[in-house]
Amino acid sequence: MADSQQLQSNTDAGNNLPFAIIHRLPNFKFSLSWAEDIVSLIEPSDPLYPIHGPSARVAIDIGPSPIKSEHLDQYPSVEYIIGTSAGVDHIDLAECCRRNIRVTSAGGAFSEDGADYAIGLLIDVLRRISASDRYVRAGLWPVKGNYPLGNKLGGKRVGIVGLGNIGSLVAKRLEPFGCTIGYTSRNKKPQVPYQFYTTALDLANNSDALIVCCALTEKTRHVINHDVMKALGKRGIIVNIGRGALVDEKELVKFLVGSELGGAGLDVFENEPQVPKELMTMDNVVLSPHKAILTPESFEALRELIRENLKAFFSNKPLLCELNLSG
Amino acid sequence: MADSQQLQSNTDAGNNLPFAIIHRLPNFKFSLSWAEDIVSLIEPSDPLYPIHGPSARVAIDIGPSPIKSEHLDQYPSVEYIIGTSAGVDHIDLAECCRRNIRVTSAGGAFSEDGADYAIGLLIDVLRRISASDRYVRAGLWPVKGNYPLGNKLGGKRVGIVGLGNIGSLVAKRLEPFGCTIGYTSRNKKPQVPYQFYTTALDLANNSDALIVCCALTEKTRHVINHDVMKALGKRGIIVNIGRGALVDEKELVKFLVGSELGGAGLDVFENEPQVPKELMTMDNVVLSPHKAILTPESFEALRELIRENLKAFFSNKPLLCELNLSG
Numbered sequence: 001m002a003d004s005q006q007l008q009s010n011t012d013a014g015n016n017l018p019f020a021i022i023h024r025l026p027n028f029k030f031s032l033s034w035a036e037d038i039v040s041l042i043e044p045s046d047p048l049y050p051i052h053g054p055s056a057r058v059a060i061d062i063g064p065s066p067i068k069s070e071h072l073d074q075y076p077s078v079e080y081i082i083g084t085s086a087g088v089d090h091i092d093l094a095e096c097c098r099r100n101i102r103v104t105s106a107g108g109a110f111s112e113d114g115a116d117y118a119i120g121l122l123i124d125v126l127r128r129i130s131a132s133d134r135y136v137r138a139g140l141w142p143v144k145g146n147y148p149l150g151n152k153l154g155g156k157r158v159g160i161v162g163l164g165n166i167g168s169l170v171a172k173r174l175e176p177f178g179c180t181i182g183y184t185s186r187n188k189k190p191q192v193p194y195q196f197y198t199t200a201l202d203l204a205n206n207s208d209a210l211i212v213c214c215a216l217t218e219k220t221r222h223v224i225n226h227d228v229m230k231a232l233g234k235r236g237i238i239v240n241i242g243r244g245a246l247v248d249e250k251e252l253v254k255f256l257v258g259s260e261l262g263g264a265g266l267d268v269f270e271n272e273p274q275v276p277k278e279l280m281t282m283d284n285v286v287l288s289p290h291k292a293i294l295t296p297e298s299f300e301a302l303r304e305l306i307r308e309n310l311k312a313f314f315s316n317k318p319l320l321c322e323l324n325l326s327g
Numbered sequence: 328m329a330d331s332q333q334l335q336s337n338t339d340a341g342n343n344l345p346f347a348i349i350h351r352l353p354n355f356k357f358s359l360s361w362a363e364d365i366v367s368l369i370e371p372s373d374p375l376y377p378i379h380g381p382s383a384r385v386a387i388d389i390g391p392s393p394i395k396s397e398h399l400d401q402y403p404s405v406e407y408i409i410g411t412s413a414g415v416d417h418i419d420l421a422e423c424c425r426r427n428i429r430v431t432s433a434g435g436a437f438s439e440d441g442a443d444y445a446i447g448l449l450i451d452v453l454r455r456i457s458a459s460d461r462y463v464r465a466g467l468w469p470v471k472g473n474y475p476l477g478n479k480l481g482g483k484r485v486g487i488v489g490l491g492n493i494g495s496l497v498a499k500r501l502e503p504f505g506c507t508i509g510y511t512s513r514n515k516k517p518q519v520p521y522q523f524y525t526t527a528l529d530l531a532n533n534s535d536a537l538i539v540c541c542a543l544t545e546k547t548r549h550v551i552n553h554d555v556m557k558a559l560g561k562r563g564i565i566v567n568i569g570r571g572a573l574v575d576e577k578e579l580v581k582f583l584v585g586s587e588l589g590g591a592g593l594d595v596f597e598n599e600p601q602v603p604k605e606l607m608t609m610d611n612v613v614l615s616p617h618k619a620i621l622t623p624e625s626f627e628a629l630r631e632l633i634r635e636n637l638k639a640f641f642s643n644k645p646l647l648c649e650l651n652l653s654g
Contacts, residue, residue: 002392026425035621043566051349103455112479112504112505113454113479113481113482114356115503116450116479116480116481117450117454117456118455119450120447120450120451120454120456121456122443123443123446123447123450124456124457126446126452127440127443127444127618127622128575129444129447129451129456129613129615130456130460130461131449131459132615132616132618133457133614133615134457134461135616136602136605136607136614136615136616137608137614139602141602141616142600142601146616146617147616148617148619149618149621149622149623149626150618150622151622151623151624152439152440152443152622152623152624152625153443154439154440154443154624155580155624169503171505172503173503175503176496176499176500176502176503177439177443178439183457187330209567211407249525260496272468272626273468273469273472274469275463275468280463280466281464281466286456286460287460287464288456288459288460289459289462289464289468289473291454291471291473294476295454295476295477295478295479296476296478296479297478297479297481297482298479299476
């Protein structure tokens, strides 16, 4: 929506809609026009923010735009923050809890896309799909002959780091490929048939590939470290669709440069959009610009979730995908 | 094996092993040293072929090396041809039938790899994995920002052209992704839960993506033709891991150039290793140099199959993966 239209909407006293604050980093753009039959949208930069903003009870956090204590100070009436990404490590949840602010995440809206992409990256790394596509496009097939073989997915031991929404869907997708599935997670899940390991190191010792899809917290930062990579071994593969900082990227580069790991499929990096230059020429690595959980179809699911939650909040009904902040 | 060793092996009258002819195009190399405890290997070009070749009862056909009537004339005692690829369209089966020659294929040895690769190509085309990998490697992420979104696999109607060994495994793998699966095949399979369509055209009319994995015969040549592509529509995707000639490649190029198809994942081409140059710059196409069914692990399975069949043949036991030539 253009700024003038936005202003028009906000000054329209006749619509009687409650206000919702759009909280976003300047470069994060995300149209919310589809919510304007439920709320009037306003940003802190709007001229009318001093009139309507301080009484707004809802803030919508666009993508992973950080929400810290100083932001919350600007939103004195906010009781509810709508997260629009699957992870919530960019929101100061302890502070939200202290201020009695409720938080919902994008929940499962992106989980299927994330799981699909993880499988795509794993097959791609093992079978060298992207690398051989470059080989064909470079005109090398008629000149140099067959491309070196990759490796079979069936029979591989795949370890899932974080058996949450996405991890569970990854496991379900891997079953018909004939993989042996293990996992590590905060807690052992009594309902699942997969082998549980208490640490990522134990899991790596018993895996040919790791799929990293847990939330980023202080406990999981660099959960894939030197020792885990060493345990995974020279033929081991790491797929990361979680957050860049789940993997010690400097160590990862060292292992890959030294052929101490078999390969990697990376959708996330520690310092996005920067990608370590050493990886740029490796054929056993697939590099993806942080888009595992994004499709138009999942955006549609997210829009539906946000609309439902806005309606639920203003009519005092239970919220979907609400986080338990006291846990 | 070096020629001199081969010769040594063939002249070793003490080993008492039966001879097996290696039939291959000159550029097809495939070590068979792991079969030498069962047979003595000989090629038509060997100096000793005139002595041992004409009495050999077995020929091993390397890869898709054609076996026609004139080749069979050179192998007057051959009763059994061991095919080493999943497809057998390069062997004149009618002539084999007429001469009472039995034929086995690689059967399911490569089926899992083929199915895995089909899923990999489908996810890659939908989610633009190879294209966005090129984007990152070209250094465009920090410069041009996010890469355009692909599409979600879940909810898509996937049509399988040929529900044989590979097609059945493709279907099984697709189930947990939440796809609706349909198929066309010579006959309706009573045991499967997927919707059957009598023609590829019917299937295309009811599919968002087609996965082509049937055998190439005179009936299936260009089974994916202009009308099928038209029916599949502007967002439709074609994945071909069967044989290049199953798809009318000229039409495919026209449809892709004209944005009348959504994308394609191609492991095979009509005139390999030549790939239509129009496809080389398309980001909605994944180009793979005919390697869907090849991994070291499946080669190992093939070796085991050939060993078992050689032993079975010489001890008059049933062969594995024998073709019904009278059917």
